[in-house]
Amino acid sequence: MSHTLHENLLLFFGWVIRGSFMAGIMIVLVLILQFLLKNKIEARWRYWLWFPVAIRLLLPWAPESSLSLYNVLSLEAIVPGIHQQTQVPPHGKETGRISEAVVRAESSLNLEAGGASEVPAPSLESEPVQESRFGWNGFKQIGFTNILMSVWLAGVLILAAKTVYDQLRLKQALRAGRKMDTPFLLAVFHETKQQLGVKRNVQFVASERIPGPAVVGYSKPAIVISPSLLITLKQEQLQYILAHEFAHIQRRDVAVNWLVHIILIIHWFNPLLWLAVHKARQDQEMACDACVLDRMSPQQNNAYGQTIIHVLEHFSGYQRQPGLAGLSATHKQMKRRLKMIKHFNKKSYRLSVLGLGMILALGSVTLVNAKESNAGNVPQKAPVQSEQDSKAAVNHDQDMIYPEGDIDRELYKKEREQARKKAEAAAKALTPEEKKYIEDETNRVKKLSKETGDMYVLYHKYKDLNSGFDLSYWGGIEKFSAYEDYLKRASTLEGSILEQPANLPEGYKFSKARIEGPIEGKLLDEVRAEGKKSGKPVYAKKIDWKEAATIRLEYTNGKDTLAISKYTLDSEGSKKNGFFEDDLPAHIYPKYVFWHEGGFEYSISTTWDMSKEQKVEILKAAVQK
Numbered sequence: 183m184s185h186t187l188h189e190n191l192l193l194f195f196g197w198v199i200r201g202s203f204m205a206g207i208m209i210v211l212v213l214i215l216q217f218l219l220k221n222k223i224e225a226r227w228r229y230w231l232w233f234p235v236a237i238r239l240l241l242p243w244a245p246e247s248s249l250s251l252y253n254v255l256s257l258e259a260i261v262p263g264i265h266q267q268t269q270v271p272p273h274g275k276e277t278g279r280i281s282e283a284v285v286r287a288e289s290s291l292n293l294e295a296g297g298a299s300e301v302p303a304p305s306l307e308s309e310p311v312q313e314s315r316f317g318w319n320g321f322k323q324i325g326f327t328n329i330l331m332s333v334w335l336a337g338v339l340i341l342a343a344k345t346v347y348d349q350l351r352l353k354q355a356l357r358a359g360r361k362m363d364t365p366f367l368l369a370v371f372h373e374t375k376q377q378l379g380v381k382r383n384v385q386f387v388a389s390e391r392i393p394g395p396a397v398v399g400y401s402k403p404a405i406v407i408s409p410s411l412l413i414t415l416k417q418e419q420l421q422y423i424l425a426h427e428f429a430h431i432q433r434r435d436v437a438v439n440w441l442v443h444i445i446l447i448i449h450w451f452n453p454l455l456w457l458a459v460h461k462a463r464q465d466q467e468m469a470c471d472a473c474v475l476d477r478m479s480p481q482q483n484n485a486y487g488q489t490i491i492h493v494l495e496h497f498s499g500y501q502r503q504p505g506l507a508g509l510s511a512t513h514k515q516m517k518r519r520l521k522m523i524k525h526f527n528k529k530s531y532r533l534s535v536l537g538l539g540m541i542l543a544l545g546s547v548t549l550v551n552a553k554e555s556n557a558g559n560v561p562q563k564a565p566v567q568s569e570q571d572s573k574a575a576v577n578h579d580q581d582m583i584y585p586e587g588d589i590d591r592e593l594y595k596k597e598r599e600q601a602r603k604k605a606e607a608a609a610k611a612l613t614p615e616e617k618k619y620i621e622d623e624t625n626r627v628k629k630l631s632k633e634t635g636d637m638y639v640l641y642h643k644y645k646d647l648n649s650g651f652d653l654s655y656w657g658g659i660e661k662f663s664a665y666e667d668y669l670k671r672a673s674t675l676e677g678s679i680l681e682q683p684a685n686l687p688e689g690y691k692f693s694k695a696r697i698e699g700p701i702e703g704k705l706l707d708e709v710r711a712e713g714k715k716s717g718k719p720v721y722a723k724k725i726d727w728k729e730a731a732t733i734r735l736e737y738t739n740g741k742d743t744l745a746i747s748k749y750t751l752d753s754e755g756s757k758k759n760g761f762f763e764d765d766l767p768a769h770i771y772p773k774y775v776f777w778h779e780g781g782f783e784y785s786i787s788t789t790w791d792m793s794k795e796q797k798v799e800i801l802k803a804a805v806q807k
Contacts, residue, residue, distance in 0.1 A: 195331045198448060201239050206454045207255055208235045208548045213461070215540060223536055225468035225522055232462040234545045239445050239455075247550035334451060341447045348503055356398055359389030359406060366764035366774040367412075367420075369785055371405075372749065374421050376732070377477065378428040381651070381701060388412060395423045395493060396506045400436040411493065422474070422489040429473040435466055436506070443504035468522055475526045487523040608646040616719045620647075627722045631656035637699045639706065641713025641721040652713075653706060658699035658725070668695040668735075677729040678782065680746055682737075683803035687792075689739040698732040699725060700750075735804070742789045746804045749783045761798055777801055 212231050216223075362368060371386045385404035392398065392406045405427045415423070430436065442459055449455050471490075475483060609617070627638045637658035642648040662668035665682060672679040675697075682692065700706065705725055713721035733748040764774045775797040777784040786801045 191335070192327075192331065195334060197242070198334070201241070202449045202452045202455065204252060204548065205235050205239045205449070205458075206452060207251065208238055208544070209454045209458045211544065211548070212458070215544070216461075219536070219540075223540070225465065225472040227536075227538075227540070229462065229465040229469040230541055231544065232458065232465065234541060234549060235458060236442060236445060237545075238549055239449065241549065244549060244551045246552065247546075249547050250550045250552045251547045252552040337450045338447055341450055345443065345447065345504070352392070352398065352503060352506070355389060355391035356387065356404060356406070358391060359387040360409075362386040362388055364764055365762070365776040365783070365785065366787075369747070369749070369774065369787075370417065370420055371424060374424040375428055376698070378425060378432055380428050380432055382431065384428075384431060392506075395427055397427050397430045397436055398506060400434075400440065403431050403436065405431075414492070418485060419489045419492060422486050423493065425474045425477070426470055429470040433470065433473065435470070436504075438466075439463075439506070440504040468519055471519065471523060472526065475523065480526075483523055483526055487520050490519070490523075604646040604650075608644045612644070612719070620719050623718075623720050623722055627656055630724075635660075637725045637727065639709045639723055639725055641709050641723075643713070643717075643719050643721075652710065655701060658701070658727075660697045662695040662697075665692040665695070668697070671697060672730075672733070675728060675730055678748065678780070678784075678805055678807045679730070680733050680735050680748055680784075680804050681806045682735070683746075683800045685800055685803050686737060687739075687744070690737040690744055691739070693736040693738045693743070695736070696732070696734045697730050699727040700731045703731075703750075744788050744800075745786070746801065747783075747785045748805075749785075751778065751781050751783050761794075763794055773797075775801060777805070 212235065215231065216228055362371070368386065375384065382403065385402070387398075387404045387406045388409045389406050390408045390410065392408075395405070395407045395411070398404045398406050405424065407423065412420070442462065446455060446459055471486075475486060478486065612620075624640070627640060630636065631638050635657060638656040640654045640656070642652050642654065645652045648654055660671060662671070669681065672681075705727060709721070709723050709725075712723065730748070731750045735746045737744045737746075759778045761775060761777050763776070773792070773794075774785050774787045775794055777798075784801055784805050786797045786804070788797070
């Protein structure tokens with residue numbers, strides 16, 4: 183190993199040791215806080231308490247503060263001499279010529295350790311004197327440090343190799359799975375996706391080789407459910423499972439799991455970190471449960487809990503692979519999880535304030551290094567103030583990207599916070615003129631959308647300010663509780679629409695309707711092209727969509743429901759034409775009849791038995807071309 187590589191590796195090893203020590207203290211604090219406040223903080227905030235731990239492990243540098251917990255608990259105080267053991271060792275004649283760069287790097291590590299030892303200045307002593315200072319004791323010390331570093335590096339390489347192997351097997355299992363093409367399942371899949379507000383392209387795959395219902399992959403996510411589990415599910419249970427998996431996608435949990443796994447590989451020797459990752463994955467599942475329950479009525483809580491139990495009867499295990507995020511838990515976790523579901527309350531403002539306060543308090547004493555007595559007079563900005571500054575810099579962006587419709591805005595804000603660092607960096611790169619333009623244009627579009635009800639699409643030149651997406655949408659979803667209002671709007675659309683069929687079963691009355699505009703296709707491609715050509719930080723365009731991408735009508739007799747829908751088909755779905763039924767067991771699912779024609783899918787479903795012929799006649803009567 184070259185001298186320079188050895189020096190850099192030794193410096194990095196010292197940074198790992200110090201970071202792992204500080205994170206260990208934080209893990210103990212988080213566990214204590216969760217124990218003391220287990221019935222007073224929501225599931226999502228229990229999960230967010232782990233994020234300062236991850237940030238601490240990723241920080242290459244941190245400001246000093248007299249509030250730092252490491253003023254009291256320092257690594258040097260607990261393990262004296264640790265700093266000298268992770269210094270760059272002298273080598274022959276170069277002992278007297280330690281580079282200034284190495285000294286500065288070691289000084290940085292010394293500040294993290296709490297300032298208990300000083301870094302030697304470049305030596306001016308003669309070579310024989312230097313040799314006398316590094317006798318047998320020095321050799322033993324340096325040798326022991328190198329052995330520890332070698333063991334650590336071997337562990338990192340082994341875990342990294344295992345991770346690559348596991349991911350190759352996971353990709354192979356995913357390729358061996360079958361992409362779902364059953365119309366009924368796809369209809370439930372797309373409807374749940376819309377309800378959760380997921381805009382990304384997500385595949386739906388059946389595979390026995392991937393455990394449990396799970397999300398696989400981040401850049402191209404796929405929801406995987408085993409066929410043996412799928413056939414045991416009722417429609418409501420399938421919707422709950424899909425909602426849970428879409429919550430993982432919405433919350434970027436696969437990306438978070440990858441980041442945590444990389445941290446775990448580097449700090450594999452720390453048992454507290456393995457415990458923290460185990461607890462964080464449990465809290466991640468509960469946070470996803472809370473995300474789903476927040477979008478349901480309280481009457482559905484019990485059914486959702488029963489679905490989890492049903493899934494665990496089919497599969498029980500802990501999914502450790504970083505590329506997986508799914509609905510799973512061990513039996514030991516179920517009691518706490520079901521208790522949370524049973525007593526779940528939506529949007530508790532008091533508890534949210536408590537959770538945010540805990541995170542800020544934890545960060546203010548653990549994300550800063552110990553204060554050096556001779557650190558100088560340069561003032562350091564407190565982390566709370568830094569967070570406030572960054573929020574102020576991107577505050578208008580958070581207002582800008584809220585989708586219209588039924589969405590938990592509090593949850594949406596938390597998800598945006600995950601992209602805070604990128605957004606902060608992008609905001610700093612903006613000129614004052616660009617910031618002013620973005621704010622003015624966003625407020626203008628926001629006001630227009632509310633006043634007119636029109637759909638607007640914004641193209642973002644700096645997509646890091648928009649959670650990594652280049653487009654955001656205002657409006658485009660219209661809901662109706664009266665058939666006359668729906669028909670008035672539908673009659674203005676081009677292409678086929680749905681009308682109330684004259685041959686409805688007796689006793690059925692209109693319940694509700696929904697019309698949705700496009701979120702992909704030619705109109706959106708035009709917005710992108712025009713936005714790029716304009717060169718503006720944001721480019722807004724009103725979308726005068728003439729043909730609906732989705733229409734849904736529902737009728738009920740007070741007990742059963744009849745639903746008629748129209749969906750825009752993708753290239754895969756357009757290959758099948760004509761009338762056909764789903765092939766699922768009739769005693770589990772309500773039978774769907776589908777009609778593919780002209781790039782659209784029309785469907786009818788009922789919650790009671792009805793012949794295919796009668797459904798076809800009703801569907802024909804409903805579709806007006």
